[in-house]
Amino acid sequence: MFSGFAWRPGSSPVSTHANTRPGAGCPGATPPTPVFLGPTRRRSASSRIAELAAAIAVAVPLVAAAAPLQIEVLREGDRFEIHAVVRIAAPPKIVWDTLTDYERLREFMPGVSSSRVIERDGNRLTVEHRGEFDLLFFARPVRLRLAVEHRPLTTVIARSLPRLADGSASTLHGFVGRYELAVVRDGEVRLEYDARFELAEPLPPVIGPLFGTMAMRSAIRADFEALIREIDRRRAAAPPIETSR
Numbered sequence: 001m002f003s004g005f006a007w008r009p010g011s012s013p014v015s016t017h018a019n020t021r022p023g024a025g026c027p028g029a030t031p032p033t034p035v036f037l038g039p040t041r042r043r044s045a046s047s048r049i050a051e052l053a054a055a056i057a058v059a060v061p062l063v064a065a066a067a068p069l070q071i072e073v074l075r076e077g078d079r080f081e082i083h084a085v086v087r088i089a090a091p092p093k094i095v096w097d098t099l100t101d102y103e104r105l106r107e108f109m110p111g112v113s114s115s116r117v118i119e120r121d122g123n124r125l126t127v128e129h130r131g132e133f134d135l136l137f138f139a140r141p142v143r144l145r146l147a148v149e150h151r152p153l154t155t156v157i158a159r160s161l162p163r164l165a166d167g168s169a170s171t172l173h174g175f176v177g178r179y180e181l182a183v184v185r186d187g188e189v190r191l192e193y194d195a196r197f198e199l200a201e202p203l204p205p206v207i208g209p210l211f212g213t214m215a216m217r218s219a220i221r222a223d224f225e226a227l228i229r230e231i232d233r234r235r236a237a238a239p240p241i242e243t244s245r
Helices: 043-057 092-099 102-108 205-237
Strands: 065-076 079-088 112-121 124-135 138-151 155-161 172-185 188-199
Touching: 065 205, 079 205, 092 172, 092 188, 092 205, 102 112, 102 124, 102 205, 138 172
Parallel strands: none
Antiparallel strands: 065 079, 079 188, 112 124, 124 138, 138 155, 155 172, 172 188
């Protein structure tokens, strides 16, 4: 997500890429092929990976989610494409206000240490995020400056800028992300997220193609779960809507 992706036997397993969408991917991408992960060096590391894989396979129930969260991740090298969708039992304004509350993201989004709006011109903003990005047992710093466009109550579009205000480089290259909100019925919103980006620093080879994809999916799930918990908290705290008799 825009917040910083605070996106965690037998040896020599063979597996394939999973959860890809037809037509998704980068130009020139080849179809998914089996990936040889190589022998594991330590049982402890392989055990942690196996435990993670089992955890990811279990969908975590979300209080405010009106339908299960669906996440698809496509990876080619260090380039990723993300697609996620969920239906949320909350008023559109609460969903929108939570999604765009950049100054308070660090209070409820995992891995975000700071988030601030450094420039605002109507519905166009410049936002900076800093934090940490967890992939399996590796942690990477996150620095991201975004040009953000709001289409109130319906769309958020964000594109990464090369450098932050202090001159440091972004840790994601070519990031483009988009949230779409749509009311599906009274008191229920469909939230859809699409993003593509490339990591500025390659992932360690030990992670491997398959587990890099799984870890990214796990991180996106953690972000969405945190977002939905905050939406649910705000919905519960909101005064009841009075109806005319």
